Amino acid sequence: MDWDKLRIFHAVADAGSLTHAGDTLHLSQSAVSRQIRALEESLGTTLFHRHARGLILTEQGELLFDATSSMARKLDSASARIRDSEENVLGELKVTTTVGFGTLWLAPRLAKLYETYPDLKIDLLLEERVLDLPMREADVAIRMKEPSQSDLIRRRLLNIRMRLYASQAYLDHAGAPATIADLASHRIICQKADQPQVAAGARLVQDVMAQNITSTLTVNNYFGVLQGVLANVGIGVLPDYLTADHPRLVRVLPDTESGEVPVFLAYPEELRQTRRVAVFRDFVLEEIQAYRRRQSEGALP
Structure with a gap:
């Protein structure tokens, strides 16, 4: 298959619109439409139903979109690992946790992390909804229950009450x-x-x-x-x-x-070697260990 046509198909399927996909890809609507028609002809199938409200994937289109989504996630992961180095930690890290833990425990401690890695960009997503890590809605999650999704590396941080x-x-x-x-x-x-x-x-x-x-x-x-x-x-x-x-x-x-309420840190298996994930994980573990030491010393009620 033509990789460029797959890239355009993925953008259209993700946006649900030729116009919006064209804006993202910096292509005209007609150019996007021609590429989609050419891909459908090469596959001998229809990938989209044309609807007044936009484009809807056919069953064959859903199968192809699943494949291109997996490719996009792997490319994102590879890109992140390539950008990372032993000396520098760059780029964006999407971290999701609950509103309470994020605002009251995590955010006040992040200054220490930025002191060591000033070029790190953290996108902190605070909400009670559990985001889909394998689908890369976030890179790392800290949750008040063990994640049920497969293909995740998880670590129990502590128990709270x-x-x-x-x-x-x-x-x-x-x-x-x-x-x-x-x-x-x-x-x-x-x-x-x-x-x-x-x-x-x-x-x-x-x-x-x-x-x-x-x-x-x-x-x-x-x-x-x-x-x-x-x-x-x-x-x-x-x-x-x-x-x-x-x-x-x-x-x-x-x-x-x-x-007791268990607190877990989790991230996708494919991000195991990503430096940004590793330094954030190690930072959180160090802060948790410091918290536990204070508990053991009787400083906390």
Whole structure:
């Protein structure tokens, strides 16, 4: 097959439009259309259904698009490995993780990584949706559960728990609860149990809300919950990894916590030798080890 025609086909299939593909490839619509017709003639099949809303792949087109997508991923991986060297780490690294872990733990630590690799470009994708690593929606993921996708290298980083925290100023004013039933007289800050979050955290929120709580502040991410706690608004349900960077947090009801939540780092097998992935992985592991040392020394509650 003609590689250039396959490249144009892939762009059209990805965009769903001759015009948009032409813009990406810097070709006219007529030139793109001629290449697609020539490819269809060489294969003896129709690759697209022409529709008022755009182009839709035929069954044969879907098969070819699967093949060109795999080729594109391998070319991207090869290109990244070629650009990387022992001395320099260049280019973009797409990292996905949850909003809470990304904003509260990962982002504040990245300055150390940039000090060593100033030319690295990190695209931090913070969302609860699990991105497809084999399809290269991201290069590296840090997730609160073991990835189920195949062909991934994965490493368990640590286990976390959701616990109750407040500021000392709030407890001085409102008093410290002695039992979980005492929470009824306090304001609770948390995510709603039906919002995207780890199941263990949602169950802890349900247990807390079962105590006839009359005043609440609900926020759709842990960053907002943390800000409410630090501002003396109430008692918050937060992940325990926050205590490393926020010593003002005071643990409330030490016997009340969620089950363990595993945190995994994962990336595609094909990126195993990519320097950008390797230096990011090693950086995260070093930061996790430093966190664990502080835990073992009794510095963290």
